[in-house]
Each structure stands twice: as structure tokens, then as C-alpha cells.
Amino acid sequence: MTEAPQKSPLASPEPWDLVCDAYVAELWEMFSAFAQKALDLAALETHSEVLDVAAGPGPLALDAARRARRVVAVDFSAGMLEELTRRARAATLDNVETLQADGQALPLPDASFDAAFSMFGVIFFPDRARGFRELLRVLRPGGRAVVSSWRPFENVPELRLPFRVLVEKMPELPFGRTKAPLGEPEEIVAEMQQAGFTAIEVHPVSHVAVAPSPEAFWASMERSTVHFLLLKRRIGEERWKELSEAILARVVQELGPGEVHVEYKALLGTGLRP
Ligand SMILES: C[S@@+](CC[C@H](N)C(=O)[O-])C[C@H]1O[C@@H](n2cnc3c(N)ncnc32)[C@H](O)[C@@H]1O
Incomplete structure (x- = not known):
């Protein structure tokens, strides 16, 4: 079947x-x-x-x-x-x-x-x-x-990073498996x-959008990405908070301090x- x-x-x-x-x-x-x-x-x-x-x-x-x-x-x-x-x-x-x-x-x-x-x-x-x-x-x-x-996400590493971390933590998530x-x-x-x-x-x-810091970049993306809002609703605030902290740590580590430039x-x- x-x-x-x-x-x-x-x-x-x-x-x-x-x-x-x-x-x-x-x-x-x-x-x-x-x-x-x-x-x-x-x-x-x-x-x-x-x-x-x-x-x-x-x-x-x-x-x-x-x-x-x-x-x-x-x-x-x-x-x-x-x-x-x-x-x-x-x-x-x-x-x-x-x-x-x-x-x-x-x-x-x-x-x-x-x-x-x-x-x-x-x-x-x-x-x-x-x-x-x-x-x-x-x-x-x-x-x-x-x-x-x-364009496919691979072309915008900054936007792809939070999804990558999520899939590492929750491999069952479909992110990255579907074609743009x-x-x-x-x-x-x-x-x-x-x-x-x-x-x-x-x-x-x-179009290049500039966030003043990695923290501001992740806060904005966390609030405005519909996939994250849906996931948060599904797994609950507490589990989401853990994931969000893990993502932020990686965003800071990989994107470094200072402004984050995202080319959409x-x-x-x-x-x-x-
Ligand atoms: C990413 S937003 C883009 C909104 C706007 N065009 C812009 O450029 O900012 C996608 C929009 O598509 C709408 N949408 C998705 N599927 C739709 C459908 N089948 N019929 C009508 N609207 C739909 C959503 O409600 C949402 O407002």
C-alpha cells in the first residue's frame, strides 16, 4: 500500500x-x-x-x-x-x-x-x-x-543553521529533506x-537584511518563522526553550560576534x- x-x-x-x-x-x-x-x-x-x-x-x-x-x-x-x-x-x-x-x-x-x-x-x-x-x-x-x-536554503547558510541544529536534536524533523x-x-x-x-x-x-548581533538575528528568526511557531506549539514551551538556547549557542559560535548579514x-x- x-x-x-x-x-x-x-x-x-x-x-x-x-x-x-x-x-x-x-x-x-x-x-x-x-x-x-x-x-x-x-x-x-x-x-x-x-x-x-x-x-x-x-x-x-x-x-x-x-x-x-x-x-x-x-x-x-x-x-x-x-x-x-x-x-x-x-x-x-x-x-x-x-x-x-x-x-x-x-x-x-x-x-x-x-x-x-x-x-x-x-x-x-x-x-x-x-x-x-x-x-x-x-x-x-x-x-x-x-x-x-x-532559492534553495543551501544558498543562505545563516538561515539554514538553526534548521540544521534542530535536525541534529530531533532527527525525525523533515527540515532539509524537502526540495525548495x-x-x-x-x-x-x-x-x-x-x-x-x-x-x-x-x-x-x-536582499540583504542586517541584524545587529547574533542574538538579535536568532530572536527575530525564532519569532517570525512559521515552522518554529508550529513546532513550539507541538512540543511545548519548555522543550522549545531548551532547543532555542542550543540554537542560539551555535548561532553565536558559528556566526561570531557583531552584525549578521543575511542575503535572502x-x-x-x-x-x-x-
Ligand atoms: C510567505 S507569505 C507571503 C505574503 C506576501 N505575498 C509577501 O510577499 O509578503 C505566504 C502567504 O500565502 C498565503 N497562502 C498560502 N497558501 C495559500 C492559498 N492556498 N490560498 C491563498 N493564500 C495562501 C498565506 O496565508 C500567506 O499570507
Whole structure:
């Protein structure tokens, strides 16, 4: 008998609701930097209608709203969309609509957007092919999709280190055993082509975030990494505290004193609806 593939815990909204506040506090600047690069590739016009799928708290959607006529931000996490709405109000942006929905089944009409984004979103979909087909379907002919993914973790040793320590302590954890979804340019090209996009391009992009010390680096990563929040909930505060101390000791030992520079490496894939 073959085992059914396990559904990733990140394929449901709860963990994203859980991480939302820390995500905004710790990671907004980094995600915003990638959003800017994605928006620059899309060349929006003031009359453009824009879709942001898996919008999170809105680093891309809010900036798009400053450049375009209308933005629809879709996410399945109510917490993320509440944060996005709060931020849109604070910035007096009245052209952003939110829609709580699954990015694999968009409740939106065909051919209704000039640009469609999924920033670090489609990579979490259990059925990515469907996610890509949905992006294509809602675009007008000639409309452009932009999606982003992470390069494999091996490329960012600072981020990999805490996961390495965890697996040493708890070898049953799956960290490091799964392949980064769409981590290689040719995977983006193949999946966008399969969905029906043309003129596909992939752009490697990076952003350096600086933490003032190894302690600050680990505190930030501990708070804002959804995998760690889920693990902590599963094993309890006390066991997590032990693990966290062990990780910190290794972070200090391996990264040394002083600032920690982390180069986040991503890929931006673009394609047109024929
Ligand atoms: C890493 S965050 C990225 C958020 C935002 N695009 C950004 O760049 O900051 C991933 C987001 O995808 C959303 N998400 C994951 N799977 C989804 C799905 N099937 N449908 C809708 N949203 C989804 C999560 O709720 C979360 O807000």
C-alpha cells in the first residue's frame, strides 16, 4: 500500500494567522524590497487592474495601489487580510479590495486583470499547476504574471543553521529533506509554460537584511518563522526553550560576534497571457 502524501501544515490558513504579527514586525522590509522589484518588472500603468494572490499583509498590494487603478488582494488567512486592510486605511488607499479565498480556486471572472502577482505564495500551494492556471485565467490577453520563489536554503547558510541544529536534536524533523519549490529557474519556466504563459523570464534577485548581533538575528528568526511557531506549539514551551538556547549557542559560535548579514535569495518569474 502506498502512503498518501502528507499535506504541509503551511497549506492551511491557521499557521499564517499565527505568524502574522511577527511577520509584519520582522520581515516587512525584506518582503517589501522584493515586492518593489516585482512591481518594476510588471510596468503597471495608472489604469491597470492588479491581482495579488497570497497577498499576506500586503507589501506588494499596497505599493501596487499607489501605481495602479485597482488592486484585489487575495489570501486565505483572515489575519493577514485584516492587517492589510488596516495598513491600506492608514495609508488612505481606497483602491484596495481584499478577498479571502484559496489561490488555487479564485472566485474571480476570467480576463479581468492586467497584472497578477503571487509573491512567495504559489510556492505553498499543494496544487501549484492549478494556481498557475488560475493566474493565467484571470489575466487579460497580454497581461503579465509575476511569481516569486526562494532559492534553495543551501544558498543562505545563516538561515539554514538553526534548521540544521534542530535536525541534529530531533532527527525525525523533515527540515532539509524537502526540495525548495520552484527553487531553480528552469522549474519556473517549465511550470509557467505548462500553464500556458509565453515570453517567460526568470530574474534572480536578492536582499540583504542586517541584524545587529547574533542574538538579535536568532530572536527575530525564532519569532517570525512559521515552522518554529508550529513546532513550539507541538512540543511545548519548555522543550522549545531548551532547543532555542542550543540554537542560539551555535548561532553565536558559528556566526561570531557583531552584525549578521543575511542575503535572502529569490527568483522572480514573469510571463504573459497570450
Ligand atoms: C510567505 S507569505 C507571503 C505574503 C506576501 N505575498 C509577501 O510577499 O509578503 C505566504 C502567504 O500565502 C498565503 N497562502 C498560502 N497558501 C495559500 C492559498 N492556498 N490560498 C491563498 N493564500 C495562501 C498565506 O496565508 C500567506 O499570507
